[in-house]
Amino acid sequence: MADKNTTITLSDLPEDIVGEILARVGSSSRRQLRHVMEASKALAKAANDKGVYKALNLRPLVFHPLATRYRYKDLMEKTLTNGNIEAHYIKGILEYFHKNNTITGLQHLKLAARGSYSESMYLYGIILLSRGEMEEGKAYLDQLGWQHSKTRGNRCWRNIKKSLHGVLRLPAYRKTIRVMKPTIMYNLNDLENRCHHCYYYKQIVKFVFII
Structure with missing residues (x-):
């Protein structure tokens, strides 16, 4: 003893x-x-x-992903190797939006989304919707529980805009927007007032035109 x-x-x-x-x-x-x-x-x-x-x-780096291009390389390598979901989210943003490596970017965002990282669930889902992959995209957005409360999704969107600030963006997915546009007009100019008929459509519009 x-x-x-x-x-x-x-x-x-x-x-x-x-x-x-x-x-x-x-x-x-x-x-x-x-x-x-x-x-x-x-x-x-x-x-x-x-x-x-x-x-x-890695929260501070989540909001400044471009900082990892020249700094934190060893840190990013070790965290990615060991399955850190924030590291995969950062890497996904850089690959998809900055380097235009869409396949690699989506792979990393998907790993983070599968790890229940809220921002990646939102971003991965909205990218899939924008690319026309409707069912899988909706499934990821639905995991954020927007049907009951839009608070979590709104918080994700605010954080995603911070993360994408200054990052080069891809061309707008306007074809998908035309295809998804509701046949009945649901105040389409009011992006904050969203019902179950127009929620996905308005999320795509916000993503494509407001980033």
């Missing part, structure tokens, strides 16, 4: 427990994780763990 006066530090704990603790710290704040790593070489070594990279909070 350990002496009651013995001090047990984080680095004294079993490696798997330390990894779990550091993953939780990293999921809250990358900056806080960096502070922990600077406190001990042993902790810095323990932080080089796949669970830490998978859970690492």
